Amino acid sequence: QYLAQVTFAFIMLSMIFMLVPRMNVAIKRLSEVLDEEISVKDKTKTQKLPKTFDLTFENVSFAYPDSEEAVLENINFSVKQGETIAVIGGTGSGKSTIAKLIPRFYDVSKGKIKLGGVDIRDLKQSELHNLIGYVPQKANLFSGNIRENINYGSSKNLSDEEIIEALKIAQAWDFVQKLPEDLNEKVSQGGKNFSGGQKQRLSIARAIASKAPILIFDDSFSALDYKTDAKLRAELAIKTKSQTKFIVAQRVTSIMQADKIIVLDGGKIVGIGIHGELLKNNEIYREIASSQLSDEEIETQIKDFEKQKTISKTQKNTKKAVSVSKKIAKKSLKKVISKKSKKGEK
Ligand SMILES: Nc1ncnc2c1ncn2[C@@H]1O[C@H](COP(=O)(O)OP(=O)(O)OP(=O)(O)O)[C@@H](O)[C@H]1O
Numbered sequence: 001q002y003l004a005q006v007t008f009a010f011i012m013l014s015m016i017f018m019l020v021p022r023m024n025v026a027i028k029r030l031s032e033v034l035d036e037e038i039s040v041k042d043k044t045k046t047q048k049l050p051k052t053f054d055l056t057f058e059n060v061s062f063a064y065p066d067s068e069e070a071v072l073e074n075i076n077f078s079v080k081q082g083e084t085i086a087v088i089g090g091t092g093s094g095k096s097t098i099a100k101l102i103p104r105f106y107d108v109s110k111g112k113i114k115l116g117g118v119d120i121r122d123l124k125q126s127e128l129h130n131l132i133g134y135v136p137q138k139a140n141l142f143s144g145n146i147r148e149n150i151n152y153g154s155s156k157n158l159s160d161e162e163i164i165e166a167l168k169i170a171q172a173w174d175f176v177q178k179l180p181e182d183l184n185e186k187v188s189q190g191g192k193n194f195s196g197g198q199k200q201r202l203s204i205a206r207a208i209a210s211k212a213p214i215l216i217f218d219d220s221f222s223a224l225d226y227k228t229d230a231k232l233r234a235e236l237a238i239k240t241k242s243q244t245k246f247i248v249a250q251r252v253t254s255i256m257q258a259d260k261i262i263v264l265d266g267g268k269i270v271g272i273g274i275h276g277e278l279l280k281n282n283e284i285y286r287e288i289a290s291s292q293l294s295d296e297e298i299e300t301q302i303k304d305f306e307k308q309k310t311i312s313k314t315q316k317n318t319k320k321a322v323s324v325s326k327k328i329a330k331k332s333l334k335k336v337i338s339k340k341s342k343k344g345e346k
């Protein structure tokens with residue numbers, strides 16, 4: 001028994017000798033992280049929140065910290081509040097990077113990002129974050145229950161009705177409803193007890209529940225089947241009309257209805273337009289589309305676009321004609337009136 005105690009003491013001692021250097025490394029790493037200067041800071045004098053939240057990128061270039069190479073170069077676009085803007089492009093083209101610059105996870109290296117005309121660096125970060133519902137490319141759920149996971153990121157406590165409404169829009173209520181504890185169902189660390197598509201939908205519901213005026217979906221529909229993807233987008237269009245939607249996607253069908261599509265290639269914008277327009281004129285977009293759609297579908301969609309264009313042209317012309325004829329009518333009426341009044345004077 002005595003021998004056992006001595007052996008045990010030796011084992012403990014050797015373990016301590018093994019652990020101390022490891023601990024030293026951990027402490028050193030921790031102090032490095034703590035010492036690292038936070039590059040994104042609030043200015044001492046911040047601006048008031050704007051009234052509307054049109055989003056503008058002005059000549060934005062960006063290189064990651066500690067890297068020389070620019071991953072975004074001269075990015076220019078704007079989107080009005082309530083519109084949907086989509087970004088498509090190959091892997092590594094910089095789509096997620098654009099998305100990350102909007103909530104200021106990083107600051108631009110050159111140029112400006114504006115919300116309602118105000119440079120986002122002039123806003124309080126806490127206020128900026130409240131304006132944005134951000135769904136990262138990799139859904140991040142934490143241990144807790146579904147209610148807590150959806151409520152996270154909202155500035156107030158949401159009612160169950162509000163949470164269910166968000167889950168419904170995100171096409172998640174169907175499966176959540178069927179869980180034994182529905183909203184109280186446990187979520188394990190990282191959401192391991194849910195499938196990829198389920199995690200994505202919970203993460204989407206969280207952003208929707210925040211009711212933030214700007215919603216960012218970074219490749220958030222990729223794990224959804226086509227039908228669910230289509231249903232979700234239809235719901236988004238109805239229920240989040242006044243919110244700006246920024247959608248990063250790989251699938252052309254996910255962004256066909258967007259008000260504006262940005263085609264990104266190697267950190268540069270190589271095309272901006274609507275689906276039919278880009279199909280017709282943009283080689284890279286056409287290439288992406290032809291790997292996902294049949295030739296027949298592409299041809300019909302280009303034809304539809306051209307038809308729509310002539311319709312809107314005639315509509316514009318008709319409007320112009322009406323307004324010109326109204327003006328002429330007004331003028332002649334004025335003439336008649338002035339003549340009559342002159343006669344009256346005599
Ligand atoms: N934290 C980082 N530090 C340094 N470089 C990075 C970092 N994150 C991304 N990059 C680089 O920036 C470029 C753009 O990456 P980004 O993630 O924006 O591409 P993406 O278009 O979203 O690609 P994917 O379709 O694969 O998601 C890539 O070359 C990538 O290696």
Ligand SMILES: [Mg+2]
Pocket residue numbers: 095096097137219
């Ligand atoms: Mg990405």
